[in-house]
Amino acid sequence: MAARALNLLLPSICKNPLVRDTAFLRLWTGITASGLATWALPFLLALAVLDGSLDATGLGLALAARTAGFLAAVPAAGVLADRYPRRTVVAWSAAAAAVASPVAAAGLGTSTLVLAVAAAVVGAGQGACRPAFQALTAEVVAPERRQQANAAMTIAVRVSVLVAPSVAALLALAVDVHTLVAGTGALWLVAALLPPRGAVAAPPTRSPFLREFADGLAEARRHPWFLAGLAALTAVIATGYSATGVALPLIARDRYGTEAVLAAATTGYALGALAGAFLVVRWRPAAPGRVALGGLACYALAPLALLLPVPAAVLVAAYVVTGIGIELFNVPWFTATQREVDPRLLARVSSVDFLFSYGLAPLGLALIAPAITVFGAGPVLLACALVCLAAPAAAMLVPGTRAFSRRL
Template sequence: MTAASAPGLPARPSGRNYRLLTAAAVITGLGTHGALIAAAFAVLQTGGDGGDVGLVAAARAVPLVLFLLIGGAVADRWPRHRVMVAANALNCVSQAAFAWLVLAGEPQLWQMMLLTALCGTGQAFFNPAAEGMLMSSVDRERASRAFALFRMAVQGATIGGAALGGAMIAAMDPGWVLAVDAAAFAVAGALRAFLDVGHIPAREPGGGLFSDLRDGWREFIGRPWLWSIVAQFSVVVAAVGATESVYGPLVARDDLGGARPWGFALAAFGAGTLSGALLMTRWKPRRMLLAGTLCVFPLALPAAGLAVPLSVTGLCVVMFVSGVAIEVFGVAWMTTMHQEIPEEKLSRVSAYDWFGSVAMMPVATALAGPVESLIGRDRALWGCAVLIVVVTGAVLFVPDVRRLTRADAPAVVTGRGADRPLSTDPEGSLGRLG
């Protein structure tokens, strides 16, 4: 049984759960995007270098990788809204402690790494639960538009959060930005406590947590379109993460004039994602994954722009373009997951998706500083751009990435089963395993 076919599921994106999820995501988005900038500049403010910025970023990513799969299994076993609230509480406490340390004096590197790791742990449990909760709150007919509207609201918060964060850091201590993020997690967690999970069918008794993980793995590995794109994004996310978490702030400090221009560049990326989400409220590409994958190529532009480096205006332009492109992919990807994955396995499959996508992030951010010292910042940035282009081109060779279609799209058959939605082809290689 899929989310779209389960009786009793909300039938429109304007439902109560959808509104609560959107409002909470907007609030945390306003705080988090400024806090990411603040964390990098807090490290630099204490005399740290690019390697230290990379270590703090890696400290966030390591527990995210380690606990994601467990977080997905937990979210499919227990009420998802309770998992989300608990994760928000942990994020609130860790960010508040980080803010206090920065405001009270010079925090030690190990302290910043520890608190950032706690924040990453909260995200590991939150992300699969949140994605499963959102997907179970809309029906198939409205899924694409609902996801686009949700992402448009969140990316609107990204614009404000990044711009506000950059402006606040330029005017005051980064610790105040971290304090705002802690308050945002507290408010968002309170909203998510009111989510209703009564519409989600009761889970069948299972064989335990590890049995759930194996079941999710079978669901994941049996779909070539799924694991191939996740493998692609393990490289893409690592390259983008190293660019934005480490090299971007360093280029901003050395060549662009400090935190404010980098905040503007990140805000331009947010404006691009907002525009891309607006586009996807109207455009419903028949071959979802093909359209989405083609839009991953522009993610190489920011790394190339920083390598040149472009002026602040030029960097904002390429960040805007990449934002539009990734939002097209994001809506197409969420719609595909909603269409193809059974509701009761959404969080587990989402966890494997997140795990694969961020698995290389800790290595990339930790090595970004040493790689810069070894080959130079410009070459490191060009290397990130080339990696994104190569792995994205490779995934286009997977037939299912090119041929998967929306379930409500008219079939155009040019060969044996050429353009049928995968969910209606149970005898094919991508038939559901669960």
């Protein structure tokens, strides 16, 4: 069935003008390389725990340091990517991560401090790339093709998530983990060197850093649909995503008695997200904002399936639908932001997006386990499901969310 679907999709993909656009292909490859490197580090560090090169404490410190670097860099990168050419910000950010990757490998098993500092630099490079790439996409891709471009980038990320664990595990049989961690620097070099130059020059004037960041916040406030959508996304990630990260492994073990359910659910989510990205390559609904927020509300199925004593197949199906829904939101959301926001302020507004939506995710992960301990899994999962439904529904009431636009 998968092969048949691919055969049906290939002709339309090959006829897509983006496939023949060299600038887009360079950008797509750079973003894909950065995504692979971003995914690879925590997985490889987990392998290092398994082979004894790193203990659990060191793993926690390294991942925390990477998250801290990401959060520190995102707001600064938004200002810098609007102040200087976006291509330059991408190059320096990814190059910093490329240099830090072999340093992290050197600290693995020898110095937790060196590993943590290097992981923080890698995280900062990752955080600095995100808003710069978002703004660079708007410069490289014509407005009428941006939804297809964003979908293509999402497809690359989801395929990487599905394929990369097996590839990394096979490589680990022949190459030690230290070499693989250092090798992620090569991916960051691709991200630094390959993307093309953008079409928009840096603004001729400069203001104090805080004032420029405040200008980005003011631009975000000019778009009520953006604030409403960001609030809904932040609420869903902090609750539904956290429920998946913390409760799914426990319920897979206690209710179903096998880790295979955990693997099937996470794989189903990735497959669903891949299907959702393919769906929005060409789909143009009459009310894209409503459809996107409806897709985001599908995340409620994850905590509901964990709450109710459903068969394992139903749980996996819920995660497939959840994956479809998240991409029904993501692709139109990124496309609308690139279309509606003042191009001079796009990187700053994108940094606000990443800072709140993904920046608060660790807080949700940190709080949900104690909440389950105090209140029990049932009430916490029910509360998460209600938030995942209520937040997008409330966002739909805000003017402009029907089409993610102030003009409608």
